Amino acid sequence: MKFNIALLAGDGIGPEVIDQAVKVSDAVAKKFGHDITWKPALTGAAAIDAVGEPYPDSTHDVCVAADAVLFGAIGHPRYDNDPSAKVRPEQGLLKMRKKLGLFANVRPTFTFPSLLDKSPLKQERIEGTDLVFLRELTGGIYFGEKGRRDNGETAFDNCVYTRAEVQRLAKKGFELAMTRSKKLCCVDKANVLETSRLWRETVQAMEKDYPEVEVSYEFVDAVAMRLVQWPNSYDVLITENLFGDILTDEASVISGSMGLMPSASMGTDAALFEPIHGSYPQATGLNIANPMATVLSAAMMFETAFNLPEEGKAIRNAVNKALAEGIVTEDLADGGKAYGTKEVGDWLAANI
Amino acid sequence: MKFNIALLAGDGIGPEVIDQAVKVSDAVAKKFGHDITWKPALTGAAAIDAVGEPYPDSTHDVCVAADAVLFGAIGHPRYDNDPSAKVRPEQGLLKMRKKLGLFANVRPTFTFPSLLDKSPLKQERIEGTDLVFLRELTGGIYFGEKGRRDNGETAFDNCVYTRAEVQRLAKKGFELAMTRSKKLCCVDKANVLETSRLWRETVQAMEKDYPEVEVSYEFVDAVAMRLVQWPNSYDVLITENLFGDILTDEASVISGSMGLMPSASMGTDAALFEPIHGSYPQATGLNIANPMATVLSAAMMFETAFNLPEEGKAIRNAVNKALAEGIVTEDLADGGKAYGTKEVGDWLAANI
Ligand SMILES: CC(C)[C@H](C(=O)O)[C@@H](O)C(=O)O
Ligand SMILES: CC(C)[C@H](C(=O)O)[C@@H](O)C(=O)O
Secondary structure: OEEEEEEEEEOOOHHHHHHHHHHHHHHHHHHHOOEEEEEEOOOOHHHHHHHOOOOOHHHHHHHHHOOEEEEEEOOOHHHOOOOOOOOOHHHHHHHHHHHOOOOEEEEEEEOOHHHHHHOOEOHHHHOOOEEEEEEEOOOHHHOOOEEEEHHHOEEEEEEEEEHHHHHHHHHHHHHHHHHOOOEEEEEEOOOOOHHHHHHHHHHHHHHHHOOOOEEEEEEHHHHHHHHHHOHHHOOEEEEOHHHHHHHHHHHHHHOOOHHHOEEEEEOOOOEEEEEOOOOOHHHOOOOOOOOHHHHHHHHHHHHHHOOOHHHHHHHHHHHHHHHHHOOOOHHHHOOOOOOOHHHHHHHHHHOO | OEEEEEEEEEOOOHHHHHHHHHHHHHHHHHHHOOEEEEEEOOOOHHHHHHHOOOOOHHHHHHHHHOOEEEEEEOOOHHHOOOOOOOOOHHHHHHHHHHHOOOOEEEEEEEOOHHHHHHOOEOHHHHOOOEEEEEEEOOOHHHOOOEEEEHHHOEEEEEEEEEHHHHHHHHHHHHHHHHHOOOEEEEEEOOOOOHHHHHHHHHHHHHHHHOOOOEEEEEEHHHHHHHHHHOHHHOOEEEEOHHHHHHHHHHHHHHOOOHHHOEEEEEOOOOEEEEEOOOOOHHHOOOOOOOOHHHHHHHHHHHHHHOOOHHHHHHHHHHHHHHHHHOOOOHHHHOOOOOOOHHHHHHHHHHOO
């Protein structure tokens, strides 16, 4: 098969980790007889520097024309403590999500047995954790009307959801639950928020279409607790944009394998794959960043966007083998030999 | 001294744990020569059952007339999975906060050396944790305009903050930081929300009035991660209402001592003290609930509302002694002898 893949490396360690995912994907393409054309495009602080815009139209055109988007990371400390900055890398991210219609962010948290000791949680708490968040990504308070009144003395952000937005996200949640252990948790704050009450009533009404799925409803504050206490009690969780932002990050660190966690963002016609970690500016160019999350994001791309599970499996096997043999960057080296970003990528590509 | 204390026992285990706090407070009053008059009043599901309203005016009058409010817990499963219920216990809580002007919720998370093994976190992660959240409690998305449009198909919740609201909360944060290790973390989502940008710019402008306090600014998603990774790296954290709801609950479980965590909610003329745990309906009437969080809330009341640190200390010492000698409820008994709620209360009162 032939694929066009948009390549948005972004800022910080983005370009370095993306390079490894390209290498590994090319090895997969070679082995399975596919033909990948990579289409690099600018985004983030890198795009602001080049053209004054974090998600330029030219980049959007590349993404729209592509079969999938592979994304590194964006963000630069130059923009971090300046709430008044007019152009910010994050705006590019939000604009991209909205314009590509990427309404469902899929974020798995799972454990690698050999990395359990990296978790901040005690082993008996984290063992067996294998959950997936489906975070709504193009609605809610991120995209509602926001601004100032009273000469700037009052600020407001509006959170808005329509039933249709909840339904399309929840549908993906039910479908995913059907392929797993048929447990779905709807995370909301229905005891306070009207948008949450809409979420809850919409999901409740969908239950009859998926009689096999056991649905639970939990308040966001309760989930923030249980994620730390018994993460292995969850399977599929669906939630709105802001709650998803907070909870998926919380979930990402409990596994101890944050440098290995991939993610996908799905729309009706577009699909984007990226590691969940950030742009770690302080590690830029040092050849120390862990490329595995980005490589595993490429695996998700083969599986989800191209429907090629064998190809994804080949990547996952290579990563598991690297972990077992200690071919890892310093974050996982544990006093042992640490390999460079590039060396890990080379090894993975050679082991496809 | 003479005190009038409003006693809002609430639902579930509320009445049982409140009884122990009363007993212990009375012992303190006797020892130090104070005179406490308790003024019981209805709230929560109990108030809905009695008068159809979770925070009746009669209860508000008792609170306004009192020198402090001691609160148990509210909430009943009967209301939990019905987003459309017209009267809900939680509404009483929100109405009470608003009408009493309780704008600052003070929630410490600390560890008891003897309970470190209860934490879901590894010992080296949790050891030494001693942080305090100041959560804004009467503004934000909890109290903004909310409702439906388009025949109920669209729901909205408005988040609003004024600079004055941020200032009065931040002022308490700076002052608290001055009495501790002079580190203040402002938690927001200034890369996305306009209200967060108002928070950040307001706190930034106040920094010059507290030159000794070292202020950091962190995004809510980053804090959700670091709380699990290195909770002992935090001291005082200030945040808006919804972020505070999620993060204080997350923080409460990391210590392993949730059944021991007290809290205070402060206004200009009112102060309320309550355990952070919920109403645990399934434990109601079984004499198994841990009363220590409520008893320690009474300690906070003596210290904060009445400015009587010695009295607070007497309570804390009794609790520490009970923990050391194993006079604990089943949640802390660890296979050893478990005492009843009432027996722990009696022991604490006898040891003041
Ligand atoms: C950078 C920021 C705007 C973004 C978000 O809040 O969605 C990030 O935290 C994420 O989760 O992808
Ligand atoms: C019961 C609920 C309305 C309340 C809140 O969200 O504030 C509770 O979770 C709390 O933190 O006190």
